[in-house]
Amino acid sequence: MSGSIEPSDLKLDQSFCLVTDEENVAWLRLIKKEKASESPEPNLVFQFAVWKRA
Structure with missing residues (x-):
């Protein structure tokens, strides 16, 4: 399954x-939405963790 989400749909602290x-x-x-200097869409900043398959 795949799809797209608009930045305006996202809320801070959403996981x-x-x-x-x-x-x-x-x-x-x-964790943060920053105003992008040359784009109408914000830069999105995430905290993340990745678990690798053995």
Whole structure:
């Protein structure tokens, strides 16, 4: 399953889990939205952790 989310849909401290193309598990938490100087969309800053498959 895949899809897209607009930056305006995201809230600070919102967390996500996903599986990478190498089948590792990643956890992300949105910690900041920064104004981008040359884009109407903000830069998104995440805290993250990745668990690699053995």
